[in-house]
Structures are given as structure tokens and as C-alpha cells.
Amino acid sequence: PSFVEISPSGFVTDTIQPADVLLSASDNCGIASMSVSPNLVDCSLIGDTLHVTLTVTDSSGNATQCQTFISVEAVPPMPSAITNCGSDSLMLFANPPSAPGNNVYQYAWSGPNGFVSFEQNPIILDANEQYAGFYTVTITGITGCTASGTLQVTPSQLPVSTPQLQISADTICDSEDFILSVNAAPSSSITYHWYSGTPPSGTLLASTQQPQLVIEGPHPGGTMKFYVVKERNDGCVSDPSNTATIYIVAQPVAVTTPTSITVCEEEPIALGTSVSGVGVTYQWTGPNGFSSTQQYPSVIQSATLADAGVYQLIVYRFGCASEPAFTTVNVLDKPETPVPSNPTSAAAPACVGDTILLTATPVAGAV
Known part of the structure; x- marks a missing residue:
């Protein structure tokens, strides 16, 4: 069995020649003619296998015949690809078989990464390694005859994609x-x-x-x-x-003002920092659940013993944190109220010139 190729354009009719099916022939009288029947094919027969008869006649008029099979195949497109180093585009070319006239074929491409195109010579922009693989183009002639060709694009053929x-x-x-x-x-x-x-x-x-x-x-x-x-x-x-x-x-530097405070019970506690500027925020923490995000936190109006301890400040500039700075607060006990004693009274007044001794109950630590 042999084969013949025919254009899928729909414009071409091909003739099967004796040489397409005959390996060799000889005759003592000499060969006068050879013919094949049937011998005409068009693209509607693509994919078919034909049963043909070869007739050989010598110069004396003697003829002999033999039968064989011949397959009809389409002339396929020969797709190719080009890329340019430094470019991010992959250019594909269908390279269909020649045919008379313009715009004879319709094109259908398929390929990696979901690629589909109906152009003769498509261009893939921003091509990268995901576009490596096999590309198939199918061409369709004016009578509906089709042929396909396949191209492999390797990663080394692709442009080097622009990194993000x-x-x-x-x-x-x-x-x-x-x-x-x-x-x-x-x-x-x-x-x-x-x-x-x-x-x-x-x-x-x-x-x-x-x-x-x-x-x-x-x-x-x-x-x-x-x-x-x-x-x-x-x-x-x-x-x-x-x-x-x-x-x-630049990492900010936290500064507390003052760094040490001593107050008595019920006296105010005032904390603060001189650090300020664009993008600066504050985080104060301290005893008794104390917390503030102000440069100068609200004054603790009446200090208690629970307010004594170390208060910490971290300053942030656009989210960048400082090392902590500290203020130590000492809260002194409020002394007990003394009870005074007066030896005089309305019933026992002092006379002018008398010495009066006033006393009070003792308070620990009082001066």
C-alpha cells in the first residue's frame, strides 16, 4: 500500500500516477503504457483508503493488471514559532500548504495554559514558562477539508518573562x-x-x-x-x-518627663513625654490597670497606694517601636488626722498671762 497527499484547500484535484503504486515493471516486448484506475482524488477523500487497479500494456498490446490499496492523506500545515531574546512575546506561524487565492483557510489553534486562537499567525503577549508544550493548528479549506500540524515549544524557546x-x-x-x-x-x-x-x-x-x-x-x-x-x-x-x-x-527614642514622681495620697499624678512629630503614637502602661495613648495622659487626680509603681512608655513612629522608657511613681501614705487636746474650756478659761499647753495624739512618722 502507498499514499498520496492532497491539499485540504478544496481547490486541488490530484492524479494518482503509476509511479505512486508501482515499484518496478519489465517486459520482453517493452512497456508501451501504464495507467491507474480510479486515478483522480480530491480533499473529500482525505482519510480514505482507495482500492486501485494498475494496468500495464506492452508494445504488442498484451496487458496485465494488479490491484493495491492507496491511502489519501492531507498535506499538513508545518507550524513554527519565533521568540526574540529580551522580548516577552511568542509568535506562532501556521505555514499552511500553498493554495491558489488568498484567505483560503480558516485556522484553529490550541495549546498550553488554555491557549486558543483563530488567527493564522497569533502572537502570545507576556508569554512565560507556562506556555511551554505542544501547539496544534487545524486548517479548514473552503470545502470543509481539514488538516492539522503540531509544534512543540520548549521552555528554552520561550522569552524570559518579566519578573514581578x-x-x-x-x-x-x-x-x-x-x-x-x-x-x-x-x-x-x-x-x-x-x-x-x-x-x-x-x-x-x-x-x-x-x-x-x-x-x-x-x-x-x-x-x-x-x-x-x-x-x-x-x-x-x-x-x-x-x-x-x-x-x-529611624527608631524613635522614648523619653518620660519626669522620670521619678513622689506624691502623697490624694494628690495628682501627671505623666508626659516631650517626644512628638509626624507619625508618632504613644503607648503608656502602668499599675492599677493604667493605659493611655496620649502624649500627656489624663492626670490621675487623686493618687492611691495602688497607683504607685513603674509606668512604661513606648513611642512608635510609623509603626516602628522605641525601646521602653520609665517613670517611677512613689505614693506616700497620708498620715492619720491628729486629735488635739485643749486644757481650757468655757468653764475653766485661762487667764491673761497663763501658759497653755496644747497637745495632740501621736501620729507615726509625723514631724
Whole structure:
């Protein structure tokens, strides 16, 4: 059995030639003619197997015949793909068999990552490793005849996709670490080049095969910017990523005013701090359930012994916490009220010039 190929365009009729089915022939009188019947095929027969008869006639008019099978196959499209290093586009080409006229075929593409297209030569924008795999294009001629071709696109043929840089925090303290990362699995074929600044004039910080980089503190205060570039082991480099920004906050210093207070029972306790500014918040805690978020907390109007102890202040600047500062409050017992004693009375008044001795009940610790 042999085969013939025919265009699926619907415009072409092909003739089966004796050479398509005959391996060899000889005759003592010499061969005068050879013919195949049936010998005409069009694309409606694609996929069919025909039973054909070959007739060979010699120069004396003697003829002999043999039968065989011949399959009819479509001339397939020969799809191809092109990418440009540094670009993020994958260009596909159907490359259909030639046919008279324009717009002879309709096209249907399918491929990885849910790809579908009905263009002859589609372009996949922002192509990445998820688009590696097999692409099939099916062409349909004007009479409905079809043919398909398949193309494999390997990861090394794809553009190096532009990375999306992420940063672990928007705002941090100047002593804290933070992480730059790309949402991708580690790959021995990809190197990440990490930069501070903005493209294309950034300063290279490090190159890693891990899709993340830890930036250790301390850091200078203010705004810092970063970007990353991917490089494949064939030397193809991606476009720079988005620029990620982080704000570095200098750690505030908490100061309490005063640092020590001594009051008697029922006297007021006033706490405060001189620290202030944009983005500054406060957290006071202390004895007897004391809590406040004010720079100058509400005055404790009447101190009790339960209010004695250490009061702590933590100052935050844009969420960055200070080391704690303290005010120690001592609350002294209020002495007992003495009971006075007067030796005189209305019935026993003192005379002018007399000495009067006034006394009171003793109070411990009184002066």
C-alpha cells in the first residue's frame, strides 16, 4: 500500500500516477503504457483508503493488471514559532500548504495554559514558562477539508518573562531585615540579579538562583527602591521588573518627663513625654490597670497606694517601636488626722498671762 497527499484547500484535484503504486515493471516486448484506475482524488477523500487497479500494456498490446490499496492523506500545515531574546512575546506561524487565492483557510489553534486562537499567525503577549508544550493548528479549506500540524515549544524557546518583584513590608524600622522576592520556583536555569535604585541605572546587590533575597539591617532612613532582572542560562535577559519601594523609619527614642514622681495620697499624678512629630503614637502602661495613648495622659487626680509603681512608655513612629522608657511613681501614705487636746474650756478659761499647753495624739512618722 502507498499514499498520496492532497491539499485540504478544496481547490486541488490530484492524479494518482503509476509511479505512486508501482515499484518496478519489465517486459520482453517493452512497456508501451501504464495507467491507474480510479486515478483522480480530491480533499473529500482525505482519510480514505482507495482500492486501485494498475494496468500495464506492452508494445504488442498484451496487458496485465494488479490491484493495491492507496491511502489519501492531507498535506499538513508545518507550524513554527519565533521568540526574540529580551522580548516577552511568542509568535506562532501556521505555514499552511500553498493554495491558489488568498484567505483560503480558516485556522484553529490550541495549546498550553488554555491557549486558543483563530488567527493564522497569533502572537502570545507576556508569554512565560507556562506556555511551554505542544501547539496544534487545524486548517479548514473552503470545502470543509481539514488538516492539522503540531509544534512543540520548549521552555528554552520561550522569552524570559518579566519578573514581578514583591517586598515583605511597606515600612520597617531601620534595624529590621526585609525580603525581596519573586513568586517562582527555584530553577538552575534562571539567575536573579537584584538591584537597588531604578532601572536601568541601579546598583547590583547580589545574584542568586533562589527567587528571593534577604536585605539585612541596619539601613539608612528614608525611601529605598529595588528591582530585579532574570537571566536564563542561554544568556537571554528579561526586562527589569516593577520597582518596589520601602520606607525605612529611624527608631524613635522614648523619653518620660519626669522620670521619678513622689506624691502623697490624694494628690495628682501627671505623666508626659516631650517626644512628638509626624507619625508618632504613644503607648503608656502602668499599675492599677493604667493605659493611655496620649502624649500627656489624663492626670490621675487623686493618687492611691495602688497607683504607685513603674509606668512604661513606648513611642512608635510609623509603626516602628522605641525601646521602653520609665517613670517611677512613689505614693506616700497620708498620715492619720491628729486629735488635739485643749486644757481650757468655757468653764475653766485661762487667764491673761497663763501658759497653755496644747497637745495632740501621736501620729507615726509625723514631724
